[in-house]
Amino acid sequence: MTDRPLERMTFTVPQMDCAAEEQLVRMKLADQEHVKRLVFDLSGRTVAVTHAGDSTAIERAMRELNLGASLAGREAVDADDVELDANDAQQRKLLIIVLLINASLFLLELIAGFLANSMGLVADSLDMLADALVYGLSLYAVGKAVAQKKRVARISGYFQLLLAVFGIFEVLRRFFGAGDEANFTLMITISLIALAGNVASLLVLRRTQSQDANIKASQIFTSNDVLINIGVIVAGVMVFVTGSNLPDLVVGAAVFFLVASGAFRILQLAK
Numbered sequence: 001m002t003d004r005p006l007e008r009m010t011f012t013v014p015q016m017d018c019a020a021e022e023q024l025v026r027m028k029l030a031d032q033e034h035v036k037r038l039v040f041d042l043s044g045r046t047v048a049v050t051h052a053g054d055s056t057a058i059e060r061a062m063r064e065l066n067l068g069a070s071l072a073g074r075e076a077v078d079a080d081d082v083e084l085d086a087n088d089a090q091q092r093k094l095l096i097i098v099l100l101i102n103a104s105l106f107l108l109e110l111i112a113g114f115l116a117n118s119m120g121l122v123a124d125s126l127d128m129l130a131d132a133l134v135y136g137l138s139l140y141a142v143g144k145a146v147a148q149k150k151r152v153a154r155i156s157g158y159f160q161l162l163l164a165v166f167g168i169f170e171v172l173r174r175f176f177g178a179g180d181e182a183n184f185t186l187m188i189t190i191s192l193i194a195l196a197g198n199v200a201s202l203l204v205l206r207r208t209q210s211q212d213a214n215i216k217a218s219q220i221f222t223s224n225d226v227l228i229n230i231g232v233i234v235a236g237v238m239v240f241v242t243g244s245n246l247p248d249l250v251v252g253a254a255v256f257f258l259v260a261s262g263a264f265r266i267l268q269l270a271k
Helices: 019-028 055-064 088-115 119-141 146-175 184-207 213-242 246-269
Strands: 006-012 035-041 046-051 070-077
Touching: 006 055, 019 035, 019 055, 046 055, 055 070, 088 119, 088 184, 119 146, 119 184, 119 213, 119 246, 146 246, 184 213, 213 246
Parallel strands: none
Antiparallel strands: 006 046, 006 070, 035 046
């Protein structure tokens, strides 16, 4: 039996902007056995699918993701052009390092957040957890069956959503008068430590000069974490200046909603 010729289909995916959507695409196409390679460009919102199978089935699968995917182009591909990245082992090692940093900062900020009565710190810790869950899921998914990937994604999504809902209710409770004033000194100190950790992660990731989608997604996540760290620091300063917990609650609520949004994305991944 003669193998079918290879074809590269390039899709624009307007709603694909982070690793959660990337994993959603990977899982959707995981049972398409003729797919040879997937190349993601998160900044450009595109994915190139190299395959030797039914193009109609691939188009249908991409549309079913409800991410706005549309076929932008297609071309024949020589077998020699389909290469696996030579740096897979190095990239996996880097993702593990970033995962460990995020997990450590999650624990540090969560504990400090409750000690400092700061919803900003607690929310930032859950954002770190959300990133760690996505990185961990990406690493776990390598070589695993689709059912196993979806089971882990579902557990991670519900856990993350539960924490986000708890955080939002806690913000509301404190907004209506419960809870002590936030300790702005501890808020700023821990946020500076988290900021240093995220900047270190970003430097490690950018040093590779890799165009791999997981590395690029990690850079985007870590850059966002840096901005959130700065937001918590600003909130700590505002708590000191105003003598009010309101800046801390505003930052906390905003980040909790981001975490909840990430949880829904992961749960969509597990369908």
